[in-house]
Amino acid sequence: MKKPVIHRNYSLKAYNTFGIDVTADRFVEVRTLEDLQTVLTENNDGDIFVLGGGSNLLLTKHVTGLVIFLNLKGIQLLQTSDEYTMVEVAAGEVWHDFVLWTLARNLGGIENLSLIPGSVGAAPIQNIGAYGVELKDVFESCTAISIDGSHTRTFTAADCQFGYRSSVFKLDLKQKYIIVSVQFRLKNKNHLLHTSYGNIQAELDKMHIAKPSIQDISKAVIAIRSSKLPNPKEIGNSGSFFKNPVISQTHFDSLKTAFPDIPGYPNGSNLVKVPAGWLIEKCGFKGIRQGGAGVHDKQALVLVNYGNATGEEILSLAMQIQEKVSKTFNIQITPEVNVYA
Numbered sequence: 001m002k003k004p005v006i007h008r009n010y011s012l013k014a015y016n017t018f019g020i021d022v023t024a025d026r027f028v029e030v031r032t033l034e035d036l037q038t039v040l041t042e043n044n045d046g047d048i049f050v051l052g053g054g055s056n057l058l059l060t061k062h063v064t065g066l067v068i069f070l071n072l073k074g075i076q077l078l079q080t081s082d083e084y085t086m087v088e089v090a091a092g093e094v095w096h097d098f099v100l101w102t103l104a105r106n107l108g109g110i111e112n113l114s115l116i117p118g119s120v121g122a123a124p125i126q127n128i129g130a131y132g133v134e135l136k137d138v139f140e141s142c143t144a145i146s147i148d149g150s151h152t153r154t155f156t157a158a159d160c161q162f163g164y165r166s167s168v169f170k171l172d173l174k175q176k177y178i179i180v181s182v183q184f185r186l187k188n189k190n191h192l193l194h195t196s197y198g199n200i201q202a203e204l205d206k207m208h209i210a211k212p213s214i215q216d217i218s219k220a221v222i223a224i225r226s227s228k229l230p231n232p233k234e235i236g237n238s239g240s241f242f243k244n245p246v247i248s249q250t251h252f253d254s255l256k257t258a259f260p261d262i263p264g265y266p267n268g269s270n271l272v273k274v275p276a277g278w279l280i281e282k283c284g285f286k287g288i289r290q291g292g293a294g295v296h297d298k299q300a301l302v303l304v305n306y307g308n309a310t311g312e313e314i315l316s317l318a319m320q321i322q323e324k325v326s327k328t329f330n331i332q333i334t335p336e337v338n339v340y341a
Contacts, residue, residue, distance in 0.1 A: 004028045004035045006066070015069060016054035017117060019236030020311045024049070024067040031071050031092075033145075033180060039068060040149030040178075048147055049340075050178050052091065052119035056126055056238055060311030060341040070121060072180060075101055085188045086140060091121025091180050095128075103215050108191035109138040109184070111218040112200075115225045117232060117239060121179040125169040126336075127162045131221055132197030136162040140185040144177035153177065165243055165336050193217060199224050228299045236305030237296065241318060242276040242333045255329060276325075276333050277301035283324040293317045315339060 010027035013019055030036045040048070047065030051057075071092040078086035085107055089098055099114050112133035118126075124142050128135050136157060145152045161168040169177065191214050195201050203220035204212050212220075230237050247255075252264050252272040259282070267273040280286065280300040287297035292309030295317070296302040303314055318335065325333050 004030055004039055006039075010067070012051070012054075012059060012063065012067065015051050015067075016057050016059055016238075017232035017236065018058055018238055018305050018311070018314065019232075020059045020305065020314075021308070022059045022062055022311065024063040024065075026066045027069065028066065029069040029071050031073070033072065036068070036070070036072070036145065036178070036180065037149045039066075040145065040147065044148045048175070052122040053094065053117060055117035055119075055232070056122060056337055058238060058311050058314060058335075058337050058339045060315050060339065063340065068178075070119070070178065070180075072121075078183065080188065083187055083189055085186050087184045087186060089120045089182050089184065091119060091178075091182070093120045094118075095120055095123055099218065102186060103218055106214070107186040107188055108214040109133075109186045110135075111214040112194050112197075112221055114218040114221045120182055124160055124162075124179060124182060125167055126165055127160075127167050129165070130225075131200055132194040134162070136160075138184050138186060140183040142179050142182045144179045147176055147178065152180075164246075170338075229302060230296055230298075230304060235296075236309070237302050238337045240276075240301045241303040241335060241337050242280070242301060242321075243336045244273050244276045245279075245331050245333050246271050246273050247331060248272070251330070259329075274331065275301075279325045279329055279331060279333065280321055283321070283328055285321055285324070288317075290317055295321075311340075315341065 007027045010024045011021060012024055013021040028039055030039055043066050049063055049065055049067045051067055051069045072090040073092050074090040076088050078088050095118050096115055098120055099110050102110060112131040116128055116130060123135050139157050142155050143152060144155060193212060200220050203224055209216050246267050249270040249272055255262050263278055264272040264274050277300045285295045286300040288295050289306060291313055292305055292307040293313040294304050294306050296304050303318060322333055325331055
């Protein structure tokens, strides 16, 4: 069997949804676990950078070391009980394609996560979420290989230490394991419908649907996201750039006096989650352009590459936004996107 080919000085423009044109010292695409293990054991100097869908990434400079494009494919049914079906999905599968696969089989749980860009393998790292649902709600386990290729390990939900857009793979185990497959626990009947978050109910009403199915909810989410978020194939972007900050109830109450229209959502004991997009828009950044970099004119949470922006230009704009939000509201917003700088 032929070994995977390692390319030198390879452009990554087509491998990140921002469309940033930087190069990698070395680049290799792997399609099988055997190829991945070979590449890792033969390049065990630790300078490894793993690429999935490239949808949650801002590259600001040339990438040193070896970039591994993880293109593992495959979806298989593991077992079915009275209400649940277990499914294992390879890391390189496109997330939205997997959502459509579940809907075609009437498997519920991730319909609210429709149209989120990226790969299945990246989903647990970020604990992706939208419209009242997070990946951890349907996560059973994942299989990962150590960065030196020496062993594989299964991680349970508890092992993953899921938090808001976070997991152990972004913290203590960052760059120590590569997720190769994810196991999901999906409902095959008595679906739990989440329609109260965001504009889902309003969209269902517009569609004249009184008793929605999981397929209807997916269609509603797709319609909402399509109306607000730019298509990365048309305008380079990475979706929501910042996390929604969580502040104390006291802090929120004081802001409410100065900004009566500030939205907030209870987030545990005496804590409030504030939409970062609202803060950014209030600071006057919505629709702004600086060279090729900008803030989307329909959703201030999305930073965009209008043309040939560099990663440094987008990062500079992000830092300006952080500074203004901090100065105006005394709130620190942090990137949801992984920044390679």
